[in-house]
Amino acid sequence: MQSLIGDALEAYVHEQTSPESTLLEELRQETHASSIPDPQMQIGRVEGQFLRMMCQLSRAERVLEVGTFTGYSALALASGLPAGGQLITCDVDPRATEMAQRYFDRSPDGGKIKLRLGPALDTLAELAAERATFDLAFIDADKEQYVAYWDAIVPMMTPGGVLLADNALWSGAVLDPRDASDRGVVAFNAHVAADQRVEQVLLAVRDGVMMARKRVL
Numbered sequence: 001m002q003s004l005i006g007d008a009l010e011a012y013v014h015e016q017t018s019p020e021s022t023l024l025e026e027l028r029q030e031t032h033a034s035s036i037p038d039p040q041m042q043i044g045r046v047e048g049q050f051l052r053m054m055c056q057l058s059r060a061e062r063v064l065e066v067g068t069f070t071g072y073s074a075l076a077l078a079s080g081l082p083a084g085g086q087l088i089t090c091d092v093d094p095r096a097t098e099m100a101q102r103y104f105d106r107s108p109d110g111g112k113i114k115l116r117l118g119p120a121l122d123t124l125a126e127l128a129a130e131r132a133t134f135d136l137a138f139i140d141a142d143k144e145q146y147v148a149y150w151d152a153i154v155p156m157m158t159p160g161g162v163l164l165a166d167n168a169l170w171s172g173a174v175l176d177p178r179d180a181s182d183r184g185v186v187a188f189n190a191h192v193a194a195d196q197r198v199e200q201v202l203l204a205v206r207d208g209v210m211m212a213r214k215r216v217l
Helices: 007-015 022-033 045-058 072-079 094-106 120-129 143-156 170-175 180-194
Strands: 062-066 086-091 113-117 134-139 157-166 198-203 209-214
Touching (some): 007 045, 022 072, 045 134, 062 120, 072 086, 072 094, 072 113, 072 134, 170 180, 180 209
Parallel strands (some): 062 086, 062 134, 134 157
Antiparallel strands (some): 198 209
């Protein structure tokens, strides 16, 4: 992803952030060295620590992730969960998630993670039918479907639950949308801003993170 704050300042932010674990560093390096397409989709040290701390600060016990990729964000989130916490992560890519599962199996937090392979909207419908609830959700998948994911997830969130969506600034393309992904992110941000079920703030973390909290009625 293109830096939104300039390479020098981004490097400074990186260096002032707590380091990633050795396992996460290895996962990041393998992802970029592999032939898996679009390795830049993987989050890094800054956003990983942000996700971990959000789990801790919100005292989440059940987390939902849409978009596993090679597993960095799932491991970051799981590291912020208490013993007995659970993270359900869903993705459609068997190749990327094979790498993710290998790292889940090596992590002391891997037992908290359950991978569900298949179209995310199908998985979300199954979870809704199971009456699943979540304290924190993280969306990082195909941008054209962000609104659909949001509308499927919000009803499953506990009151006060935290929702996070990555790429909410989309390398600045939100200011001049030209393709379907650009327009998908713009539509998503507007949808969240108009959603009376939540209160939200758009953060300039990495490529932009939309953070929302489900209102307590």
